[in-house]
Amino acid sequence: MTDFLDRLTPWQRExxxxxxxxxxxxxxxxxxxxxxxxxGHRETLDLDLFTTDAEAFERGRYVLTDLAAALGAELSIRQDAPGFRRVVLTRDGxxxxxDLVIERVPQATPTKLVIDGVRVDPVFEILANKLCAVVGRAEERDIVDLWALEQSGLRVED
Structure with missing residues (x-):
């Protein structure tokens, strides 16, 4: 399942x-x-880190500040709203x-995968979220993701 990690940038992985x-x-x-x-079907420019725990969400701001300092990065806050926090971590240009987000919608698959220490949403949960995203924001990347999921054998009908 980690065969695609090279599709993320070294900075994203770090x-x-x-x-x-x-x-x-x-x-x-x-x-x-x-x-x-x-x-592993495309590149991505961001990291979406979700939680269902309000306390974890609040800790997240401090975690990002700590890791920015530890990694020698600059942290700039782009948006800070109830349940949503967007930052940019910059290092060497x-x-x-x-994005840190409180997920308020019940999870179809509440148990998350743990791969090399990273908690990852199961593919079925991402499919359900992408279907909602297509209806809500209609971004090209969501259509590409749905197509790729279908091509990988995961059927929307399932």
Whole structure:
């Protein structure tokens, strides 16, 4: 399942590793989970770290500050709203958008995978989320992800 980790940038992999060494109350979902851990079909520019735990969400801000210092990165806050926090971690001219999100929707698959210390959303959960995303925001990447999931053998009908 980790055959696709090279589809994530070294900076993305380093941030994921550092984050999950410090905090296990989140899980990776969205494009980075699909690209790095499930089907490796495209590149992704951000990391979507979700939690269902409000306390973990609050800890997340401190975890990002700590890991930025430990990795020699600059952290800039782009958005800080109830249940959503977007930061950019920049090091050596390479920026990485990291979103921390409280997931308020019940999970179809509440048990997450743990791969090399990183908690990852199962592919079925990502499929369900992508279907909702297509209806809600209709971004090209969501259509590409649904197509790739279908091509990998995961059927929407399932």
């Amino acid at each position: 941030v994921l590793s550092a984050f999950f060494e410090r905090e296990q109350g989140f899980y990776l979902t969205g494009g980075a989970a699909l690209v790095g851990y499930h089907i 390479e920026g990485l958008v990291v």
